[in-house]
Amino acid sequence: MKIVIVGNGVAGVTCAMTARQRDPHAEITIVGGETDYFFSRTALMYSYMDRMSRRDLEPYERKAYAEQRIALLRDWVIDHHAEAKTVHLSSGATLSYDKLVLALGATPNRFGWDGINDVKDGLVHFVSMQDLDACERLTPTTREAIVVGGGLIGIELVESLLYHGVKVTFLIREPYYWPLALGREEGDIVTEQLRAHGVDVRYMEEMKRIEVDSVGRVSGVLTNKGETIPCQMLGICVGVRPSIDRLKAFTDPPQLGRGVVVDETLQTSFPDVFACGDCAEIQPIEGRSYTEMIWYSAKRQGRHVAANLFGDQLRYAPPIFFNSSKFFEVEYTTVGEVMALPEGTPTLFRKHPTKPLCQRILHNGDRVLGFNMLGSRWNHEILERWIRERRSPAWVVAHLADAQFDVEFGRANLAACIQRELPLAKEL
Amino acid sequence: MIRRTAAGLFLHDLKNRGLSAWTLSLLLIGFYGILYFGQYYWTPDSPCTDNASCYSEGAVCEAGACIRESRIERGQDWLYRTATVHIDELGWKIGASMDAATRPDGTLVRDENKNGVIDNWEHFGNRWTVYGMLYTLGILLGGAWVCFKYRHNRYQIVRTGVVMMVQTSFAFSLPILLKFFHKPEYYFSYMWPLKIDYLDPKNFAYYGEGLVLWGFFASLAVVPVMTLLYGKRWYCSWVCGCGGLANTFGEPWRHLSNKSSNAWRFERVAIYTVMGVAFLSTALWFASAVLPDSSSLHAAAAGTRKWYGLVVTASLSGAVGTGLYPIGGTRVWCRNFCPMAAFLGIIQKLGRFRIRVKKEMCISCGLCSKYCEMGIDVRSYAQAGLSFTRAACVGCGMCAEVCPRGVLRLENGAKVDPQELSLVSFLDESWKGASSSVAAKI
Ligand SMILES: Cc1cc2nc3c(=O)[nH]c(=O)nc-3n(C[C@H](O)[C@H](O)[C@H](O)COP(=O)(O)OP(=O)(O)OC[C@H]3O[C@@H](n4cnc5c(N)ncnc54)[C@H](O)[C@@H]3O)c2cc1C
Ligand code: SF4
Ligand code: SF4
Helix, strand or coil, X not given: CEEEEECCCHHHHHHHHHHHHHCCCCEEEEEECXXXXXXXXXXXXXXXXXXXXXXXXXXXXXXXXXXXXXXXXECCEXXXXXXCCEEEECCCCEXXXXXXXXXXXXXXXXXXXXXXXXXXXXXXXXXXXXXXXXHXXXXXXXXXXXXXXXXXXXXXXXXXXXXXXXXXXXXXXXXXXCCCCCCHHHHHHHHHHHHHCCCEEEECCCEEEEEECCCCEEEEEEECCCCEEECCEEEEXXXXXXXXXXXXXXXXXCCECCCXXXXXXXXXXXXXXXECHHHXXXXXXXXXXXXXXXXXXXXXHHHHHXXXXXXXXXXXXXXXXXXXXXXXXXXXXXXXXXXXXCCCCCEEEEECCCCCXXXXXXXXXXXXXXXXXXXXXXXXXXXXXXXHCCCCHHHHHHHHHHHECCCXXXXXXXXXXXXXECCCCCCC | CCCCCHHHHHHHHHHCCCHHHHHHHHHHHHHHXXXXXXXXXXXXXXXXXXXXCXXXXXCCCCCCHHHHHHHHHHCCXXXXXXXXXXHHHHHHHHHHHHHHHHCCCCCCCCCCCECCECCHHHHCCCHHHHHXXXXXXXXXXHHHHXXXXXXXXXXHHHHXXXXXXXXXXXXXXXXXXXXXXXXXXXXXXXXXXXXXXXXXXXXXXXXXXXXXXXXXXXXXHHHHHHHHHHCCHXXXXXXXXXXXXXXXXXXXXXXXXXXXXXXXXXXXXXXXXXXXXXXXXXHHHHHHHHCCCCHHHHHHHHHHHHHHXXXXXXXXXXXXXXXXXXXXXXXXXXXXCCHHHHHHHHHHHHCCEEEEECCCCCCCCCHHHHCCCCCCCHHHHHCCCCCEECCCCCCCCHHHHHCCCCCEEEEECCCCCECCCCHHHHHHHHHHHHHHHHHHHC
């Protein structure tokens, strides 16, 4: 069987490795246009901050691909013929397939701000290896930077720029940091972190116009408050969308929506073509379609597709949601529905009087629904189990210490946290 | 990307095998060369008489007075004089001034070697005193820095504090005090097979039965029991001076360890070879002590003592182990050559220690692998969601410290998660885990 995988990100590579496990004889090829080898996109900032070399970002030793007989091609797929079962590469080559997997990842969003068409240099995103190249090229000539967009990628870019001694202004449209996932209280803790590190964070402030200098390099940004802030680098981190632009030009594109539309078996509108990872828009038989643009889901979907390539017809159902992150020194773990719950959902909010340490436990009176934990380490497997076991909030509070995952001798002092009732508020 | 300031460029150079790193490495190796081998530049005029401590630091004659005097008299060899003799002199002066402080008349007395009895501080002063002081200073200054750098991590603070305490007490002050009270110089923080001469029958008379019994008890009872309970970390990163220096002074270079599967292959061949040699040498020494007089056995025993001291103790643990910090990372010795680490590692595999991996939370960023001083590719386990116990892991806790997603935790669990496979086979295991978990979910 000939398996062709488009995209050498985590979804594509996990799919290839799982397929090899399943079938020692399949012919597996991965085509990726961005880099020669799979790298960890999540660790871009650590390379920018000199904590890792680029090579260190590669999760597998290079020889692992040869050992697993997975062929790697550095090229872009620019066309697809469904009838002939072929894909065409920008180098002119044609690959035929028995099964095709689209693991195309995501592309940063850009909106039609005034002046964006005059920009020739100084505008960066922080998603691809080429973005990192651009950031590194621009940093030495940058004293001041503006980062637009208060999400996870934005704050990572802010932290990296600070490392290089750049003065950063952080423009965030929302009233506090990341209301999509954090409550106001957690957001305020992150704001404190940002300010303590010297970031000029501005909430409810949006970019109106981009100013450029005589050679077209970004020189400043006019905000909706009427102020022009100077900068030599402008980081745009206002979310990502599935990378389907190339597909639109295909002779036979699969059905496209926000992303590549797939059914619950992750199969596209063509029977032998599958999609997984950031680019997949999953359309369940009933209910709304969704995309899951995080690392864990890309990996899970990659494995899932590998099973279905061999005809397993497994239906994809994501487990209870979990995610984690780190804002400067403050670690964050979330499990279950949190900000997706309706406004006014009962919440136990526990906060340490002085430290950036808090726990938010959402419930419906008799069982817990979700957790937002900031400032210490938590075992999400246990929190997830408690949600599944429908534990009562009182029981969970009494057993909270069982789910702590801090280092030995370093258990966060939960007893010092002050607990109060705080119905979920949304300011989005 | 390197920080473009003078300090940033220098630190990058120093920490990433730049010119300054190579220079420092050469200096360190040179220092060890002089320390260990300076005296071999000439053969002694008269055979050394103080055999008791001859091998206590490897094949290095500590008394050395006879050699030293003749060198000075003949005014030979500038290298020897400027380095070895002067380091010795400095050590002697430190010893002598402490001696003077304890004498009512305040006079400096030197070389009062009466009938082999060591008179107070006389034996104290030599290059090993200077070395010990520098070593302790390295651990204390480096340790203070590490405690500051990881001040948010109690495990690192407690562990580093203990290492600093053990070094200043058991590995530095106590042996000096012992000598002061006319007792044999004994380092309670070291044991066989690291300090291989503690179980060498040749030295039993010098140490006396109490210490010899302790030596057996420590190596054959304390070590296995502690390691089964807590993993080899109780020794390698809480007690041992080699690990102590690596985790303090060596902090800037911990990430230089080689993570490739080839390096792992080399490690396994090298470390178990040294362990085998150490065990066989000890067996030989016992044989030569208990078997009826056989001159060939004695000669073989003497030969292994000399060569083990030269190759393993002086070259591998000293010059290579520490000298290569800025080039090969901090645990070159511990990872590839230390017989104690090999011994502890095997026991660790059977014990309770493991690194617990939270399932599915790893983002494969690779910081854990990068900052593992033992060159363990922690990420390969973490991204596969497998808790693991690697023989090499010294439990420094740094993988858990640097992980930005809090995936890892050091534990003394009741459950054992053995994991000693090749890269390819643990890739395999991750797939098994992967497909079965997908199947289980649906
Ligand atoms: C800075 C940053 C930090 C992040 N941090 C986290 C985090 O902490 N936790 C988390 O859960 N998620 C995080 N994410 C999101 C996570 O990285 C993505 O969800 C994940 O990488 C998606 O994997 P993927 O394989 O679907 O796509 P990708 O990793 O994007 O891989 C797709 C690859 O396919 C290539 N490709 C696309 N089209 C073609 C074509 N036509 N021909 C050839 N090649 C093609 C692309 O160039 C790309 O290399 C982060 C993302 C970024 C950018
Ligand atoms: S695996 Fe972790 S604890 Fe073990 S030696 Fe490496 S960094 Fe230290
Ligand atoms: S540091 Fe943590 S997240 Fe990064 S690879 Fe290691 S275990 Fe995974």
